[in-house]
Every structure is written in C-alpha cells, then in structure tokens.
Amino acid sequence: MALSSHIEELKKKHHTLSEQVEQALRAPGTPDAEIAELKKQKLRLKDEIERLTATS
Structure with missing residues (x-):
C-alpha cells in the first residue's frame, strides 16, 4: 500500500471516530x-x- 493511500485511510478512520465521539x-x-x-x-x-x- 502506498504511503499516501495509507494516510488517507487513517484520516477516514479519524473522521469516523470524530463522528462517534460526537x-x-x-x-x-x-x-x-x-x-x-x-x-x-x-x-x-x-x-x-x-x-x-x-x-513523506
């Protein structure tokens, strides 16, 4: 997996967690x-x- 796509996946997970916290x-x-x-x-x-x- 390319580093940029890995970072994007982590950002998506972070956003999902933000919504869960809210x-x-x-x-x-x-x-x-x-x-x-x-x-x-x-x-x-x-x-x-x-x-x-x-x-990077």
Whole structure:
C-alpha cells in the first residue's frame, strides 16, 4: 500500500471516530470511559498521521 493511500485511510478512520465521539457526547447514557477510549483512539490516529506526513 502506498504511503499516501495509507494516510488517507487513517484520516477516514479519524473522521469516523470524530463522528462517534460526537454521537457519544450527545447520548445521555454513554459512559465517560467509552468516550475517553474513543478520544484516545482518535489521538493515536492523529499522531500516526502526523508522524507519517512528516516523513513523506
């Protein structure tokens, strides 16, 4: 897989997680731990995207 397409896949996943976080924040019964885990995943993806972008 080319680096640019890998980065694009990571960006799509990041966007999907953003939407999931927004939905979780709007849902009154969503546990804080679940929201925190989604945010951690999102941050890891962002860091990976930045790392790969810096090396290309």
